[in-house]
Amino acid sequence: MKSTGFISGEQVHESVDTDLSIRIIAVRVTSAREKQTSSTSSGQLDNMPVHVLSEGAGPGTQVPNDLTRIPTSDINPIINPSNKAVQGKVVRKGPLVLAADNFILKAVIQEEESQTDTSAQSASINVVLMGTLAKEFNLSVKQGDVLMVSGFTVGKSPTANKDKLHPWNLQLSGDKACVYVFSQPTPPDPRSQPAVKRNAALSSQVSRATKSPKYTYVRLDDLKAESVVNVYGVVTFFKQPYKSRGTDFCSVLKITDQSNEEILCKIFCKKLEDHPKVLQVGDIVRLHGVKFHYFRDSKELLKTFGFSALTFDGVVGNPVEPRTSSQSVHFDEEDRRRVEELRSWYSAKSVLPAVSTTPLSAVTPKVYFDLTCQLLAKTFIDNTRTLLSVWDGTRCSYPLAKVKLDPDVTEGPSSFCEEKESLIANILVYDNHSVFARQLKPGNFLRIYNLHAVPGSITGPGIISDHREKEEHLVLYLHGGATYGRGMQILPEDSSDVRELKRNIAAFQMDTSMSDSEMIDVWCTPPESTVSSERRCDHDVQPKTLFQLKQSKPSGVHHVRVQLRSYEPFRLYQALKLYCSKCKTIREIPDEETIADVFSKAARSTQPHSPLPFLVSERRSFWKCLSEYFFEAHILTYFVPQRLRELIFLRGLTLEEMCSMASCYHNVIPVRSSRGDMALLDLFVPFLFRGRRRYYGCDKCSEVRVTDPCLEDIEPIDEKIIAKGLGVQLMQFVLLMKFELQDATDSLDVFLWRDAELFFGVSAEFAAVGQEAQDRIGQIMDFLCPPESNPGERPWLDLCLRAYQSESNGGRSQTCFEICQTTFTGRPSTD
DNA sequence: GCTTAGGGTTAG
Numbered sequence: 001m002k003s004t005g006f007i008s009g010e011q012v013h014e015s016v017d018t019d020l021s022i023r024i025i026a027v028r029v030t031s032a033r034e035k036q037t038s039s040t041s042s043g044q045l046d047n048m049p050v051h052v053l054s055e056g057a058g059p060g061t062q063v064p065n066d067l068t069r070i071p072t073s074d075i076n077p078i079i080n081p082s083n084k085a086v087q088g089k090v091v092r093k094g095p096l097v098l099a100a101d102n103f104i105l106k107a108v109i110q111e112e113e114s115q116t117d118t119s120a121q122s123a124s125i126n127v128v129l130m131g132t133l134a135k136e137f138n139l140s141v142k143q144g145d146v147l148m149v150s151g152f153t154v155g156k157s158p159t160a161n162k163d164k165l166h167p168w169n170l171q172l173s174g175d176k177a178c179v180y181v182f183s184q185p186t187p188p189d190p191r192s193q194p195a196v197k198r199n200a201a202l203s204s205q206v207s208r209a210t211k212s213p214k215y216t217y218v219r220l221d222d223l224k225a226e227s228v229v230n231v232y233g234v235v236t237f238f239k240q241p242y243k244s245r246g247t248d249f250c251s252v253l254k255i256t257d258q259s260n261e262e263i264l265c266k267i268f269c270k271k272l273e274d275h276p277k278v279l280q281v282g283d284i285v286r287l288h289g290v291k292f293h294y295f296r297d298s299k300e301l302l303k304t305f306g307f308s309a310l311t312f313d314g315v316v317g318n319p320v321e322p323r324t325s326s327q328s329v330h331f332d333e334e335d336r337r338r339v340e341e342l343r344s345w346y347s348a349k350s351v352l353p354a355v356s357t358t359p360l361s362a363v364t365p366k367v368y369f370d371l372t373c374q375l376l377a378k379t380f381i382d383n384t385r386t387l388l389s390v391w392d393g394t395r396c397s398y399p400l401a402k403v404k405l406d407p408d409v410t411e412g413p414s415s416f417c418e419e420k421e422s423l424i425a426n427i428l429v430y431d432n433h434s435v436f437a438r439q440l441k442p443g444n445f446l447r448i449y450n451l452h453a454v455p456g457s458i459t460g461p462g463i464i465s466d467h468r469e470k471e472e473h474l475v476l477y478l479h480g481g482a483t484y485g486r487g488m489q490i491l492p493e494d495s496s497d498v499r500e501l502k503r504n505i506a507a508f509q510m511d512t513s514m515s516d517s518e519m520i521d522v523w524c525t526p527p528e529s530t531v532s533s534e535r536r537c538d539h540d541v542q543p544k545t546l547f548q549l550k551q552s553k554p555s556g557v558h559h560v561r562v563q564l565r566s567y568e569p570f571r572l573y574q575a576l577k578l579y580c581s582k583c584k585t586i587r588e589i590p591d592e593e594t595i596a597d598v599f600s601k602a603a604r605s606t607q608p609h610s611p612l613p614f615l616v617s618e619r620r621s622f623w624k625c626l627s628e629y630f631f632e633a634h635i636l637t638y639f640v641p642q643r644l645r646e647l648i649f650l651r652g653l654t655l656e657e658m659c660s661m662a663s664c665y666h667n668v669i670p671v672r673s674s675r676g677d678m679a680l681l682d683l684f685v686p687f688l689f690r691g692r693r694r695y696y697g698c699d700k701c702s703e704v705r706v707t708d709p710c711l712e713d714i715e716p717i718d719e720k721i722i723a724k725g726l727g728v729q730l731m732q733f734v735l736l737m738k739f740e741l742q743d744a745t746d747s748l749d750v751f752l753w754r755d756a757e758l759f760f761g762v763s764a765e766f767a768a769v770g771q772e773a774q775d776r777i778g779q780i781m782d783f784l785c786p787p788e789s790n791p792g793e794r795p796w797l798d799l800c801l802r803a804y805q806s807e808s809n810g811g812r813s814q815t816c817f818e819i820c821q822t823t824f825t826g827r828p829s830t831d
Numbered sequence: 832g833c834t835t836a837g838g839g840t841t842a843g
Contacts, residue, residue: 161833237838246835254838266836295837302837368840385843430843450840479841486840 050136050179063180067150072111073122074166077154085150085180086170088112091228092289092306092631096138108165108305109147109246110227124228125166130173144216152174163305164226164291206756215288215330217338221259223292228304230288232338233257234314234346238283240449240487241275242432244268253274255285255301258345265290265301267309275309279447279489279497280370281356282314286322286335310335316343318496355770357497359504360425361394363453365474368484371451372497374505375444376424377412378437379405381460382463383828384480386437388427390446391420393504398427401458401473412442412545421510426458427451431480433488440490445498450486452477493744494791503751506547531793532784535559536758539800547745554803554815562741562748562796564784569737572777576768577753578731580698586736589696589768590684592655598685599655599689602672647709647722649678662689668721671706680704680726687728688719692769697728704728733764735777739819741799742791750801750817759824780824795826 067085074085088109096105110124127149130138141147151186152170162165208407218229233255241249248268253276256262265287269275276285289306294298310322310329320336324331358369373390381387387403389412404428405414416424427448429437440446456475491498543559544552569575577586645744649671650661662668671678680687683702685693697704709725711717723730735756741748757763760780762773784795799822806816 158832239838244835246833248835250836252836252838264838298837300837428843430841452841454841454843477841477843479843481840483838484840485838567835 010394037415050133050140050181063148067148068077069148069182072125072166075122075125075154075170076165077168079154081152081154082176083150085752086111086125086152087146087148087150088125089146090141090143093138093141093143094306095509096134102130103132103134105129105137107137107141108163108228109149112146123224123337124225125168126159126163127152128155128169128171129177129179130171133172133177133179137179142214144214146182148180148182150178150180158210158304164304165228210619217286219259220255220257220261220263221262223299223301226291228289228291228306229301230286230287231255231257231290231301232284232342233263234342235278235281235283235285237484237485238278239482240278240489241267241269241272242310242482242487244564249275251278253278253285254444255287256346257342261299263299263301263302265309267303269307270304274307277309277311277323277325279311279323279491279495280314282346284312284314284339286310286312286338301661312339313496314343314346315496316340323492357447359394360392360400360423361397362394363476365398365455367453368450369453370423371446371448371476372491372501373425373446373447373448375440375442376416377405377410377414377442377642378440379410379414380552381409381428384431384434385460386429386434387458387460388437388440388446389424389497390427390431390448391423391425391505392507393423393502393506395423396474397424398453399473401456401475402426403458420701425476427476427478428458429478429488430483433480433486436488445491445493445501446488446525447491447497448478448488449797450478450484467749479526492790494742499744499746502545503547503746506545506745514722530796531561531798532824533759533797533799533822534825535800535822537800537821543798545745546743546748548745549801554817556803557820558801558803560741560743560799560801562743562797562799563791564797565740565742565747565791567737567739567781567785572774572781575737575777576764577734578696580729580731582701582729585698585699586734587731595685596655598682599653599658599670602670602681603652603654605673607673607676624711647711647717649706658689662691666690667717669722669726678706680706682730683728687726688722690719693719693765694768695723696731697723698731700725701729733768735760735764735767741797750799750819752819754818755820755822759819759822761824780825780826783826784824798822 022416063085066083068083069085069087070079072086072088086109088111090107091110092108094106096103105128107127107129108124109127149170149172151174152172155171157165157167160167208658215230217232220231222232223229223231234257235253236256237250237252237254239250241251246268248270249272251267251269253265253267254262255265263584267275269690276287278285286309287301288308289304290301291304292301294300308324308326310331312322320339322331322335356370358367360371360373363369371390371392372390375388375390377389379387379389387405389405402421407414413419439667453474453476455473457473458475478488480736537557539557539559541557541559543561546560546562549558549560576589578589579586604664604692646665647667647669648661648665649669650658651671651673653661653670658668658670669687670681670685671691672681673679683697683699683704685696687697688695705727707725709722709724711721714721720730734753736751736753737756739750739752742748752759760777762770762776767773767777784797786794800820801817801819802820803815805813808814
């Protein structure tokens, strides 16, 4: 059944969801069962190249007896590999690649600690699978699985120098090659659970692991030399990625976890975006594919083959959103739990709060500090120096060095109003940082690490020092190099630090006479071309930031330019409601099952009722709709027997039959017997069907009377006329949604309902029955709030908001906002 | 393909 209406949508959605999950499980179950059967019942393994052995069973079962297991350290090209097998855990599974008409898949397996000397480089070995085996492997094996391979040949590993793994690899192709998989995920932290409980934990892990790849993470005190692992940790020190003398960027982090081990991680990646996006000490990183080893007796983790990184804010209570440039990230509830555990562990442990940047107001001479700020202007001085003019909305208690900027070599304004000028700090950035500064644009939000506040003055070409008393002023330096994590970073627009910074700046703006335009021009106004809605009102009010709006005890109308951060309900059919304009009540549309139930009960009641004089009772064959189904209908016909002028009162039909009739006859009114009289059904269900449209009455405001509504002279007959004739207070269809808006300064929940039709350009009534209208709303919401998008990159909206007072549950009055007189204008994406 | 760096202040 295709989803045809918001009303029936819930049911449809659920059945789709259910079907989907059953299908996924069914495929898994079937394939697992088939494989188990084939590997156990015949006594001999069939010719399937990848065998999944019973899940949770220990390694060593169901593998042919004639295979001899050998340690990876024994692998070399001289051994005779026939009847030999190698066992290990899959620590990396590469993609299935089609090369020269043949499928290839590379994986790395690692021997488990009990079976080998893990300090050897040879503990992890590359496995190269070809042909059907590669395809089978891709489908049946996931990272973390333990497997045994046989029928391999030994080749030279071309990547041994790079990945520091086993110098030889195992090549699997042809009839003899075989992979036995022991699907055996490891619990997240085995030591936290008593051994006897492991089986139970394992079985739940197995059931979850069937849905998505599962990674295992090693605690930092449990690392084995030369092992390639995945780890979680809290960052205790970091250097921003910087250009190494080699070919890559290098970033250095020190991480810790509940074991209190502190380990240095070195990450070399050519692309900046592949580095962990650490913003401050206390951030949490998840590193995949790092190799543990010792360097001069110190423990180190080194980026290796299969490396990837996620970074999380470390503040307890903040949203757990991974920072990454990767398009496909495996991130599940267990990851969320790990992040939250590390956050609370670290916050309980550390004396200082995780946030460590210093506002300008707290800067004193000679200190080194980190600063979160906004770049206002950038001045090129010479090959080694760039001057950055920044602010953070606070005033330094020591006088800052002032300069006059040469407009010819300055990007951004070269002068500012006096109020603003008094907050601006000028920073000299040197060498590598001066090179980095080339990419900065005025307006960028920056975090600058290890700034140095030094008494003095600023001189140089393009700069005119603005004062004589050198020693009394502070100059901020970002010295060259990367020691102490020195460097800077552009902060993402939607980060909590940037929001806070913007609030500080906005608060300063409100306290002074600074014009809105000067401020907003820098950091609030997105390009005109990205604005996707238009105000249709004629209010003459200046746009405000959300922060200003919330501060100002608002009433009346306000204009804002905002982005959509989230919305409710996510399932759009739930946005459709019924509204009574008389008693102002909004109620839910009952679901299809509930309506059908009311009709079935009414249909089963067979009590007769006295005939109503204005109705012609007929026994008709409604063959068109119910295929030769004879039943009594009570028909009120005006003038000539013309279908459109008939009201058909039907008793004893199920909802399905009623819909079928309504598809052929206009104005179908369901009725029942009530104490010997004909009456309408409960007003909870539709009182009128007109084609696919259903109409509801307000049970509080209706005074129902089944009499002749006297519609002879009325043209055309519509639902309003019929409702009036029956004494029914007609309810309107309305769309009711809650939008969470955001701008540079804050976020705000607002409602969209009375003007929702204007906003979406569709009628709610049409949306109740028309797929087209629903699709349009869905497309608009997807356009404004794409499911996978970064909130900062979403389209902007010019909105007119009306503030009003509403009583909360506790009886207290609260300010609410409603979007009004605004139309969506952006073009929904059609691809 | 291999190296890079391997935390621990510029000296403007």
